[in-house]
Amino acid sequence: MKAVVLKDKRKFEIEDISEPISQNGSVIVSVKKSGICGSDIHYWEAGSPKGLVIGHEYSGTVVNPGSRKDLKVGDRVTALPISPCGNCHACLTGNFQYCHQTWTYATGLSLDSPGSMAYELSVRPDMVIKLPDEISDEEGAMVEPTAVGLHAIHLANIKVGEKVLIIGGGIIGLVCAMFAKKEGASFVALSETNPERGKKAIELQVADKWYDAKNEKLVDKVLEDTVDGYDLVIDCSGSSSAVTSALISAKPGGTVILVGVSMEPITIPSVVGVMRELTIKGAIAYTKEEFQTCIDLMAKKKIDVLRFLSKIVGLSDVQSSYEELTSGISDSIKILVDPNK
């Protein structure tokens, strides 16, 4: 069957790989829709690990239910891409997102577990979640990034009326902005290096104002709309320099949540955090409950994530879609891939 395989820096190729077979009770899923994520872009830019079948956000139908007696062929499902060990302290205390094994064997992020940019994939049975009829395949593929945003917002403990700054207007930033408004934020600002995405966030009514992150006076501009800074700043950009502006933009006693992933060091004197008693929290993934909550919110039409869907392409367009998403001038937010297109 055809699959999108990482070959080198910024280079995917479509290859024929063997069809997955059910092992250790795994569920075989036929992919309906599969999302391109900012984290996948980091792997693509690094070109590593070579041979990776990418894709960890997806919806599909059950081809073989494996050990899941409650599932039958044709059931519509999505799944958590993570693979916690179940035995360590983190897993036993319900925080499997901290488990050392969670990412090592994650679907579409490790060589051990080929991802969803293919016709079919094999999924750990306990991670598969049934989708209700009210949810489309497109929404099903967007549960995972939505849950990332919900987790960050839960960690932020927003109070009604607070001012929030989101840095980076990809799907993660926009979902955080959407939930911040739902939680009662009175003003949600966005800083973006890509003007098309900045404008799009306003059009989609998730942000009240956007700022050009390339402006040398960015922090001064961003602070003009506050008295002494933002109650909450969430970095969703994956840029270390943005973390510096995040810390400067938070008000004394404010909170900074780090969601974006970067390997570059952050260069800011610690006194900036010390003197203003900032709370700095990392946010990684989600809990199983948060994942399920996002499905429920979509099914009850309490949140609209389809507005973030820009287009649906076939497997042969994956390479050009990554190029588009990293061009810095495209207004596309979430691109989904339909292997049968």
Ligand SMILES: NC(=O)c1ccc[n+]([C@@H]2O[C@H](COP(=O)([O-])OP(=O)(O)OC[C@H]3O[C@@H](n4cnc5c(N)ncnc54)[C@H](O)[C@@H]3O)[C@@H](O)[C@H]2O)c1
């Ligand atoms: N912590 C987690 O659990 C988790 C989960 C999913 C994704 N992520 C990470 O979150 C980040 C965002 O994911 P995404 O899917 O939205 O990615 P994305 O690439 O679509 O969005 C990132 C956005 O940040 C913008 N940006 C880059 N540098 C900036 C800067 N200095 N200032 C302002 N904006 C800037 C880019 O133009 C882009 O629009 C990525 O780093 C991804 O790896 C983390």
Ligand SMILES: [Zn+2]
């Ligand atoms: Zn993702």
Ligand SMILES: [Zn+2]
């Ligand atoms: Zn564990």
